Amino acid sequence: MSEQDRRARDRIGIFQLAGEAQGSALVLSQALSFWGGVDAETGDIIDHSLAELGGNVAGQILVMASGRGSSSSSSVLAEAIRKGTAPAGIILERPDPILAVGAIVAEFLYDISMPLVVCDISGIVSGDRIAIGVGEGAQAIVSLT
Amino acid sequence: MTLELMADDQSMLQGEQGPAVTAAMKILVAFSNAIGARKLLDIAGAHIDGCLYHGKAGLDFVERLVEGGGRVKVPTTLNVGSFDLIHPGMMKMPPSQEAPARRLMKAHLELGCQATFTCAPYQTRFRPRFGQQIAWGESNAIVFANSVIGARTNRYGDFIDLCCAMTGRAPAWGLHLSENRRGQVLFELVDPDPEPRDALFVGVGLIIGQASGDRIPVISGLPRPRDEDQLKALGAAAATTGAVALFHAGGITPEANTLEEAFHGMAPEEVIRITRADLDDALTRLSSVADGAPLAAVSLGTPHFSHDEWMRLLPLLRKVAPGRGIPIYVNTGRATLTRLQDEGVLAGMEVFGLIPVADTCTYVTAILERLDGVVMTNSGKWAHYAPGNIGVSVAFGDMTDCIRSAAAGHVVRGAR
Numbered sequence: 001m002s003e004q005d006r007r008a009r010d011r012i013g014i015f016q017l018a019g020e021a022q023g024s025a026l027v028l029s030q031a032l033s034f035w036g037g038v039d040a041e042t043g044d045i046i047d048h049s050l051a052e053l054g055g056n057v058a059g060q061i062l063v064m065a066s067g068r069g070s071s072s073s074s075s076v077l078a079e080a081i082r083k084g085t086a087p088a089g090i091i092l093e094r095p096d097p098i099l100a101v102g103a104i105v106a107e108f109l110y111d112i113s114m115p116l117v118v119c120d121i122s123g124i125v126s127g128d129r130i131a132i133g134v135g136e137g138a139q140a141i142v143s144l145t
Numbered sequence: 146m147t148l149e150l151m152a153d154d155q156s157m158l159q160g161e162q163g164p165a166v167t168a169a170m171k172i173l174v175a176f177s178n179a180i181g182a183r184k185l186l187d188i189a190g191a192h193i194d195g196c197l198y199h200g201k202a203g204l205d206f207v208e209r210l211v212e213g214g215g216r217v218k219v220p221t222t223l224n225v226g227s228f229d230l231i232h233p234g235m236m237k238m239p240p241s242q243e244a245p246a247r248r249l250m251k252a253h254l255e256l257g258c259q260a261t262f263t264c265a266p267y268q269t270r271f272r273p274r275f276g277q278q279i280a281w282g283e284s285n286a287i288v289f290a291n292s293v294i295g296a297r298t299n300r301y302g303d304f305i306d307l308c309c310a311m312t313g314r315a316p317a318w319g320l321h322l323s324e325n326r327r328g329q330v331l332f333e334l335v336d337p338d339p340e341p342r343d344a345l346f347v348g349v350g351l352i353i354g355q356a357s358g359d360r361i362p363v364i365s366g367l368p369r370p371r372d373e374d375q376l377k378a379l380g381a382a383a384a385t386t387g388a389v390a391l392f393h394a395g396g397i398t399p400e401a402n403t404l405e406e407a408f409h410g411m412a413p414e415e416v417i418r419i420t421r422a423d424l425d426d427a428l429t430r431l432s433s434v435a436d437g438a439p440l441a442a443v444s445l446g447t448p449h450f451s452h453d454e455w456m457r458l459l460p461l462l463r464k465v466a467p468g469r470g471i472p473i474y475v476n477t478g479r480a481t482l483t484r485l486q487d488e489g490v491l492a493g494m495e496v497f498g499l500i501p502v503a504d505t506c507t508y509v510t511a512i513l514e515r516l517d518g519v520v521m522t523n524s525g526k527w528a529h530y531a532p533g534n535i536g537v538s539v540a541f542g543d544m545t546d547c548i549r550s551a552a553a554g555h556v557v558r559g560a561r
Binding site: 017075104116 | 168171172175176179180181194195197199200201202203205206209299300301302303304305358359387388529530532533534
């Protein structure tokens with residue numbers, strides 16, 4: 001199967017928090033801690049150790065291998081979701097409980113569902129158009145469009 | 146996969162114990178499903194990392210629980226807030242930020258939490274015991290509880306730690322279960338310095354955090370630490386550069402009397418060597434300025450200074466006697482501060498620039514007089530986060546270097 005075919009195929013994932021979203025992929029070279037790493041007022045990436053310093057997560061589909069660092073990241077993510085500066089969705093290779101909590105609580109308080117998906121992230125590059133949808137049996141369907 | 150709930154869990158979920166408990170149990174169930182837990186277990190205590198004001202969402206959540214008549218079901222300590230309630234005059238926060246920061250801390254007290262306001266709850270009378278199941282937030286506290294004490298918690302974040310405290314329950318998954326506490330990666334210190342220098346522990350922490358990913362690290366060749374504060378520094382650094390919630394150190398930590406015990410009799414998945422050059426490199430990267438840079442302040446006590454650390458700092462201050470008025474901020478828990486005040490040992494220390502900070506930490510809120518200069522710290526965690534959080538330049542050095550630099554007015558390292 002060519003790289004193009006492999007990329008075109010839908011990826012099946014598991015929802016840590018279910019929802020639908022579309023956006024442009026922002027693929028991080030390293031895991032990002034929302035606390036100390038993202039300004040919830042603006043969505044700007046402020047972690048000086050990341051190559052993506054100065055980028056912005058708002059409205060993007062954030063793609064990274066895992067979460068990292070401080071347990072305060074749940075609050076920062078929930079606040080960013082409230083303010084509309086959060087990613088449209090987050091795709092991880094490995095589940096992250098701290099990000100899951102932020103997404104669950106934001107949904108509880110504000111009825112905003114930011115999907116958090118665990119699936120294969122290989123081959124996704126920044127700028128890819130990504131759609132996250134809900135499949136049969138509540139699976140996550142991640143499509144590169 | 147379904148989550149199995151006991152009768153009392155069902156009662157909480159169905160509103161028989163009030164709306165706050167119902168909300169907490171609903172979120173706990175959603176979270177348990179998100180992580181694939183099969184059942185819940187009882188906890189002996191909780192540590193809540195919800196008092197730092199990160200915006201309205203955190204406050205909205207706690208207010209919802211207060212309105213619902215919520216009370217915590219287990220002994221529950223509180224992490225740092227955004228405000229030093231003991232020294233309010235030191236805060237440089239506009240009133241628009243002060244009001245919600247104070248309210249967030251007070252609202253937690255209304256839920257029945259203890260007014261500890263420290264990131265080092267293991268230094269209080271609420272310290273858990275070996276083998277106890279707990280639900281703790283705050284990354285350095287989590288790694289300390291698991292690794293140094295042998296209590297059992299996962300990396301709980303804001304909100305969920307409080308949901309555990311409100312219900313007395315936590316999902317039975319991850320590090321609560323013996324089989325998941327097995328070491329996976331072996332870090333071998335090559336040619337270890339036999340002297341337990343503080344910087345060695347920070348450097349090892351930075352490296353294992355970076356290289357472990359979500360695997361549990363085991364360290365061999367670590368010199369016997371002088372005290373548990375060195376393991377505190379190691380864990381805090383590892384939880385800063387990575388997601389480390391538990392480390393084992395052969396012959397040192399309670400679940401690693403031998404390396405075989407740490408690995409549960411299995412072979413390491415990977416062996417990584419740490420050389421002196423690796424350690425030097427990791428520590429060098431913490432500093433954004435060179436030796437000789439003019440100094441604006443010193444910040445110690447991240448995580449919060451223990452009583453033992455104070456007992457090493459105070460004689461050092463008297464001996465070096467910094468006299469340039471460079472502030473030396475020391476973050477500590479209010480219980481530790483009260484003990485020091487009762488002992489009378491802080492009297493007169495302000496002439497050396499000493500400024501104790503309680504209830505909060507200098508890198509999460511507006512305390513520092515000057516943000517335009519270099520701040521020197523002995524904390525790997527502070528050095529990593531402060532540039533992003535409050536915009537300062539950082540020099541890392543051990544406590545002696547920090548105090549000597551305050552006396553010299555510029556960054557001095559390695560001087561004895």
